[in-house]
Amino acid sequence: MHIHTPACPCFIIPSSMLRKLAIQADGAERQRLLEQLERSAFLRGQRAASGLAAPGLLVAPGVRHRTVYDAHHGTRLPGKLVRTETAAPVTDTAVNEAFDGAGTTYDFYQQILKRNSIDGRGMGIDSSVHYSKRFNNAFWNGRQMVYGDGDGKLFTGFTHALDVIAHELTHGVTQYTVPGGGLVYDGQSGALNESMSDVFGAVVKQWHAKQTVRKADWLIGAGIMTPAVGKALRSMADPGNAKLTWSGDDQPGTMRGYVEGGDVHTNSGIPNHAFYLAAMKLGGHSWDKAAPIWYQALSLLHPDATFADAAQATVKAAELRHGAGSGEAAAVQGAWHEVGVV
Ligand SMILES: [Zn+2]
Incomplete structure (x- = not known):
């Protein structure tokens, strides 16, 4: 242990x-x-x-x-x-x-x-x-x-x-x-921990506003800052959007921009963007298919889980919910592929 x-x-x-x-x-x-x-x-x-x-x-x-x-x-x-x-x-x-x-x-x-x-x-x-x-x-x-x-x-x-x-x-x-007491708040597991919070933060906001994935702004923390700082903390649709804040959003959206030793709020842009892409592919409301898949995946992770583990767990969850070879499983797999994790 x-x-x-x-x-x-x-x-x-x-x-x-x-x-x-x-x-x-x-x-x-x-x-x-x-x-x-x-x-x-x-x-x-x-x-x-x-x-x-x-x-x-x-x-x-x-x-x-x-x-x-x-x-x-x-x-x-x-x-x-x-x-x-x-x-x-x-x-x-x-x-x-x-x-x-x-x-x-x-x-x-x-x-x-x-x-x-x-x-x-x-x-x-x-x-x-x-x-x-x-x-x-x-x-x-x-x-x-x-x-x-x-x-x-x-x-x-x-x-x-x-x-x-x-x-x-x-x-x-x-x-x-997550079996074993959560995701360790450091490295990739820490970035996954942050991403899970951004994912459900965004989904709860969309659910409350009854927004489709296409109507949603996919911003995190809009409305908590003065215009002097910017508009929002992060964008799941466009990680690294330089116009969001005065200090610049340093998030990568794909593994090409992965920051070795980066803050948990930095590399979380990659799994955040994978969720956004999966939700867009699945369409409709993020809470219909995408969020339940990500939620079920939490129980399939472990404290030191990597991005690759998260990709595997979400694809597995999509298969458990919709069947192996289903369009849903393919959409999730495709999203992780687009961000360069698989
Ligand atoms: Zn957090």
Whole structure:
């Protein structure tokens, strides 16, 4: 048996992007952004301590159990309890957005993938908002979601983008679904971990908006940043789109651009683009065929899975769902071939 490093904390904003933004800032602003980077590195070092959540009680499918806490700009988690499942909306928008986004994501997993919450056993979904001061990130820490407010200059907050919320919750789903405790957050398995979160982040957003694969924008993180930073974090349709952000999107879309030793948010562009291509080939809504295939593939992976393993697992899942030699299996195989993985 291998001993695997737990997978998270997993962030939405890559540290490489925050570093570039810090470098172009000046004086106190630069200092503050660099301190936030150190804070993220510190949290990553703490991951062994956060560990896996205790298995939840088995709760009946369809019963949501959400709680939202206010960290009051501190870093102690979870903070003060401010909203529970049965409580009415409060005056704090971030609290309500975190609550509603968790609910939509829960509903997607329940209704479309027949999964009962993050752990498949009805686990409560806990979120903390107002984490730290002007914190430019959101993350899943291994047991709960954590949202900064953004500094207002670069990022405007992280709770108002449904794909960001679904991205973070999916880190939890991956952790509980890939046999062996998730996908190690480093190298290709780390990029796959990030990609799975982008995939289901995008699909939940499309499902909520009832968009076809052709209508969807395939952007991740649109609406969390000021125009000074750009339009969105990443594009699954066009990884490496230089016009997306001021700092430039450094994602490759195929293995030709693979970055040796690259950040998990960089090489994730390759499996992201494979999903986009498969979804376009399969047509209709991404949640009809493409997402269930990718979801089933999670159980066929292992903590150190490579892109080639993901290609094999998704083709296998397509065969299990639609038959060997089916058009669906061929579409998935073709997508991975186009990005140069197989
Ligand atoms: Zn992530």
